[in-house]
Amino acid sequence: MVSVTRSILWFSEIGKEDIPEAGGKGANLGELTRAGIPVPPGFVVTASTYREFVRLNRLDEVIRRELGSLDVHDTQQLQARAAAVREAFMAAPMPPDIAAAIAEAYRELGRGPVAVRSSATAEDLPEASFAGQQSTFLNVVGEENVVRAVQACWASLFEARAIFYRAENGFDHLKVSLAVPVQRMVQSEKSGVMFTVEPVSSDTSKVTIEAVWGLGEAIVSGEISPDFYLLEKATLAVVSRQVTPQERMLVRASSGNGRHDVGNEWVPVPPEKVAAPKLSDAELVTLAGIGLKVEEHYGCPQDIEWAFADGQFFIVQSRPVTTLREPSHEEPEGEEPETAPVLLRGQAASPGVAAGRVKIVHDPSEIHIVEQGDILVAEMTTPDFVPAMKRAAAIVTERGGRTAHAAIVSRELGIPCVVGAQHAMSVLKPGTLVTVDGSKGVVYEGRAERRLAWAERQRSRYAAAAALKTHTKLFVNLAEPELADVVAKRNVDGVGLLRAEFIVAQIGTHPRQFIEEGRPEEYTRQLAEGIAAFCKAFDPRPVVYRLTDFKTNEYANLRGGEKYEIQEENPMIGFRGASRYIREPDVFRLEVEAIKEVRRQWKNLYVMVPFVRTPAELRQVKQLMAQFGLVHDDSFKLWMMVEVPSNVLILDKFIDEGIDGISIGSNDLTQLVLGIDRDSELLADTFDERDEAVMTAMKMAITTARSRGLTVSICGQAPSVYPEVTERLVMWGATSVSVSPDMIDQTRQLIADVEARLGLSPAR
Numbered sequence: 001m002v003s004v005t006r007s008i009l010w011f012s013e014i015g016k017e018d019i020p021e022a023g024g025k026g027a028n029l030g031e032l033t034r035a036g037i038p039v040p041p042g043f044v045v046t047a048s049t050y051r052e053f054v055r056l057n058r059l060d061e062v063i064r065r066e067l068g069s070l071d072v073h074d075t076q077q078l079q080a081r082a083a084a085v086r087e088a089f090m091a092a093p094m095p096p097d098i099a100a101a102i103a104e105a106y107r108e109l110g111r112g113p114v115a116v117r118s119s120a121t122a123e124d125l126p127e128a129s130f131a132g133q134q135s136t137f138l139n140v141v142g143e144e145n146v147v148r149a150v151q152a153c154w155a156s157l158f159e160a161r162a163i164f165y166r167a168e169n170g171f172d173h174l175k176v177s178l179a180v181p182v183q184r185m186v187q188s189e190k191s192g193v194m195f196t197v198e199p200v201s202s203d204t205s206k207v208t209i210e211a212v213w214g215l216g217e218a219i220v221s222g223e224i225s226p227d228f229y230l231l232e233k234a235t236l237a238v239v240s241r242q243v244t245p246q247e248r249m250l251v252r253a254s255s256g257n258g259r260h261d262v263g264n265e266w267v268p269v270p271p272e273k274v275a276a277p278k279l280s281d282a283e284l285v286t287l288a289g290i291g292l293k294v295e296e297h298y299g300c301p302q303d304i305e306w307a308f309a310d311g312q313f314f315i316v317q318s319r320p321v322t323t324l325r326e327p328s329h330e331e332p333e334g335e336e337p338e339t340a341p342v343l344l345r346g347q348a349a350s351p352g353v354a355a356g357r358v359k360i361v362h363d364p365s366e367i368h369i370v371e372q373g374d375i376l377v378a379e380m381t382t383p384d385f386v387p388a389m390k391r392a393a394a395i396v397t398e399r400g401g402r403t404a405h406a407a408i409v410s411r412e413l414g415i416p417c418v419v420g421a422q423h424a425m426s427v428l429k430p431g432t433l434v435t436v437d438g439s440k441g442v443v444y445e446g447r448a449e450r451r452l453a454w455a456e457r458q459r460s461r462y463a464a465a466a467a468l469k470t471h472t473k474l475f476v477n478l479a480e481p482e483l484a485d486v487v488a489k490r491n492v493d494g495v496g497l498l499r500a501e502f503i504v505a506q507i508g509t510h511p512r513q514f515i516e517e518g519r520p521e522e523y524t525r526q527l528a529e530g531i532a533a534f535c536k537a538f539d540p541r542p543v544v545y546r547l548t549d550f551k552t553n554e555y556a557n558l559r560g561g562e563k564y565e566i567q568e569e570n571p572m573i574g575f576r577g578a579s580r581y582i583r584e585p586d587v588f589r590l591e592v593e594a595i596k597e598v599r600r601q602w603k604n605l606y607v608m609v610p611f612v613r614t615p616a617e618l619r620q621v622k623q624l625m626a627q628f629g630l631v632h633d634d635s636f637k638l639w640m641m642v643e644v645p646s647n648v649l650i651l652d653k654f655i656d657e658g659i660d661g662i663s664i665g666s667n668d669l670t671q672l673v674l675g676i677d678r679d680s681e682l683l684a685d686t687f688d689e690r691d692e693a694v695m696t697a698m699k700m701a702i703t704t705a706r707s708r709g710l711t712v713s714i715c716g717q718a719p720s721v722y723p724e725v726t727e728r729l730v731m732w733g734a735t736s737v738s739v740s741p742d743m744i745d746q747t748r749q750l751i752a753d754v755e756a757r758l759g760l761s762p763a764r
Helices: 016-034 047-056 059-067 075-091 096-109 126-131 143-158 160-168 217-221 281-298 364-369 383-391 405-413 449-467 481-488 500-507 511-516 520-538 552-556 578-583 585-599 615-627 645-649 651-656 666-674 692-707 723-732 741-758
Strands: 008-010 042-045 114-117 119-121 136-140 177-184 190-195 206-213 227-232 238-242 248-252 264-268 302-309 312-320 342-345 347-350 353-361 375-378 394-397 417-419 433-437 442-445 473-478 495-499 543-546 605-609 638-642 661-664 711-714 736-739
Touching: 008 016, 008 096, 016 042, 016 047, 016 119, 016 177, 042 096, 047 059, 047 096, 047 143, 047 177, 059 075, 075 143, 075 160, 096 143, 096 177, 114 143, 136 143, 143 160, 143 177, 190 281, 206 281, 227 281, 281 302, 281 312, 347 405, 353 364, 353 449, 364 383, 375 383, 383 405, 383 481, 394 405, 394 433, 405 417, 405 481, 417 433, 433 449, 473 481, 473 741, 481 500, 481 520, 495 500, 495 520, 495 736, 500 520, 511 520, 511 585, 520 543, 520 585, 578 585, 578 615, 585 605, 585 615, 605 615, 615 651, 638 645, 645 651, 645 666, 645 692, 651 692, 661 692, 666 692, 692 711, 692 723, 723 736, 723 741, 736 741
Parallel strands: 353 375, 375 394, 394 417, 473 495, 473 736, 495 543, 543 605, 605 638, 638 661, 661 711, 711 736
Antiparallel strands: 008 042, 042 177, 114 136, 114 177, 119 177, 190 206, 190 302, 206 227, 227 238, 248 264, 302 312, 342 442, 347 417, 353 433, 433 442
């Protein structure tokens, strides 16, 4: 840990142990820097400097005066007092020595655009980030602007919602401090995504790299088909490459106020680069080498976002790859390879092999031409294509990468998909018979019998599971209404987690915007239609609907959302779940009305309350539901998510409030038990649902709930990724397990095997 005697600490001087002075964000950036990972350079204005600023300007007196007797439940008073504190912070003079230190560091950083971010911290109060509401300023230019942005970050520690959270959780406002990382902006010339594993086949001996000109957002949106490179991890030799011409690229807009993010714009790619490879062999080796170093530091395969500017690669983000499966076994050595002619190559986006007749779809208005078992071929897909995607045997697109819409939906549907297959709509003729190999990214002419036989052997490995019956129920996690009837045909006992967020995202508008426009019933109608699709498909099997658990940053992305949502430093542990329903009853009422509307016809709809911090919160949510006419009784089951440590420690008190079941959210529970932001790059190797403390918490919750006669499920990511977690849950007495659709058969077989060892009869 550094000994702080200065206002400024450079990333190279700090590490994960310096969170009290550098904040979590600054400490993480320092840890990566010290590990030799090229992150954009920067420095941290320390938490001690914030405290010195407060002391010299006697702002502690302002904080005590304005917040000492504040009733945080009086919204008008809260807003007024918060504004008064922030105004005092911004009006206070910046001490000359502090301003000089920041300006000097900015000059040493090389001037130019920087990102000025906030990171709350508090000695002896690690939970202080719970209330993170602080500001971030992008593309800040000039010494005075940087100093002013730092001061604005400090002031943002007293946003109204941050004050509310601290007061509600008993934190002393004066013990919370703020560190401010200042980091050089990267204006990417080219960017992309790198996996230190082949993600489709889970081949850990490979490295995959996708690349586009300009900013990487173009890959995720599917607007641009990236170059694709496959390398051997041991030698960094390039195994294969697919270069995709690119005529336009996304760059940061050239105009703005010099302080905030000025947005992005599309510009033409220079003619000489349109058909050129994005990365040379030398650049591929350099980038892959960085990826392997990141993997080694974290101890597991990584999903890495990278950027290239001014002749250098930078790592923008890294997270563990959590979707690895047991690698599929290819053909035995010595057997002849597939002999069917290859018509087209693209990127393998969803595994499997299927044959069918080609249907070319130019626009969503034409999706009716796709019949059951056809091969859907399109430039790219959008949510409007989903009805046809459900009927298709396989999908081929000209554009997009492995994170494009077509790839994601195909994996949920369990059908083969090849993306980024250039000229597919002209090469593949309507009505012709082709075979799509989503495991290899290849389209064959006619029936590729050897590949089809291989795919059949893969399916047969778990085919028997489709007929198994188990004592422990197997539920499925779902979000897309259009896929409900497809998954409902599988051997599942119901929906253990119906996520509202995808339905709301499809609606596309913030619920409060509907209220402001005087048409709240329209939001309720659209939400009810989405929920009803699942209830109809699974009836009479139960559908457990999780009440909306949008975070503030997710709500802000909806139309009108920016007007109603305040930026949070860590939305994962911010204004979400039960606390939002209590604070915004008028919005919550719209959701309750939708549930009531669905239950008039479909009695298999249950409700689950997420992110409940205290028994009092659960009580208030139930009171609101009853007030709005949704009463908990024998015909209407109410579940609670167990994802906050308090849910485990005093579960009996939550049960006393009256619930029928619990479902463990393993992602959030792991995050909060281990004190790790699950998006943290530095701590990715420590974030593990199988950790002893997390498993102990799960066992405690299951044991307590079962002793009180409640049903117990788990709907987090763990059982879909780690079979050993599922095994333990069954042994401890969980009544159900809920997994993603692609893990249904494997999990059913695993449950049957565990129950056989325990001597449990399916008929029991």
